[in-house]
Amino acid sequence: MIRISEEEASLFGVATKFDLMENGERRFRLNCSQDGSSYCRTVASEDGAWQNSHYHKSVSEFYVVQSGWIAYAIKKDREFKLGVLKQGESITFTPLVWHNIYLSSNSVIHTIKYGDYLENDWFPSPELDQLTKHLDPDSLFSLSAEKK
Numbered sequence: 001m002i003r004i005s006e007e008e009a010s011l012f013g014v015a016t017k018f019d020l021m022e023n024g025e026r027r028f029r030l031n032c033s034q035d036g037s038s039y040c041r042t043v044a045s046e047d048g049a050w051q052n053s054h055y056h057k058s059v060s061e062f063y064v065v066q067s068g069w070i071a072y073a074i075k076k077d078r079e080f081k082l083g084v085l086k087q088g089e090s091i092t093f094t095p096l097v098w099h100n101i102y103l104s105s106n107s108v109i110h111t112i113k114y115g116d117y118l119e120n121d122w123f124p125s126p127e128l129d130q131l132t133k134h135l136d137p138d139s140l141f142s143l144s145a146e147k148k
Contacts, residue, residue: 023049025103036117041110044068044103048137053100053128059115061099064090068107071140073100073132080131082144098125100132102140 009015013034019027024045031038036059053073063070065085072091074081075098085091093099095115103109135143 021051023051025049025051034117036113036115036119036121038113039110040113041066041108042103044105044107044109046105048103048105048107050129050133050135051101051103053098053125053132055098055123055125056093056095056113056115056118056121057123058095058118059113059121060092060094062090062092062112062114063101064088064110066108066110068104070104070107070109071102071135071137071144073102073128074098075125075128075131082140084141084144098128100125100128102132102135102137104137 006016013032015031015033017027017029017031019029021027024047026043028041028043029038030040063072063085065087067087069084069086071082071084074083074093076096083091101109
């Protein structure tokens with residue numbers, strides 16, 4: 001096996017990006033500029049937190065829970081749904097579906113973004129933020145059961 005350098009990877013449009021988000025999450029990304037696909041390992045903060053609600057016009061996102069648990073919220077047309085995923089479970093959000101994720105304390109998730117390439121395919125959803133960001137993490141299990 002021969003190691004590929006970051007410089008050589010960049011010839012294929014592949015780059016890494018590591019960020020500490022405002023909500024305390026640590027995100028470790030591998031992005032491909034040629035087709036817009038990406039992989040992201042997210043490590044939640046000590047306290048857990050909601051992400052920012054959003055949707056994509058042309059890509060899908062596949063989330064896998066490595067450890068801990070996450071809650072998710074979906075809004076499409078007039079439908080609003082809450083759910084909880086535990087270690088080993090996964091969910092896919094398709095284009096034009098507003099979604100948000102709550103990561104429990106110190107949880108780890110993997111996100112794969114794939115689909116048709118559209119530069120800057122991330123659109124905020126303030127309406128879904130209003131429906132989710134105030135929700136108490138302790139109530140998410142019971143709320144998700146009520147919505148099923």
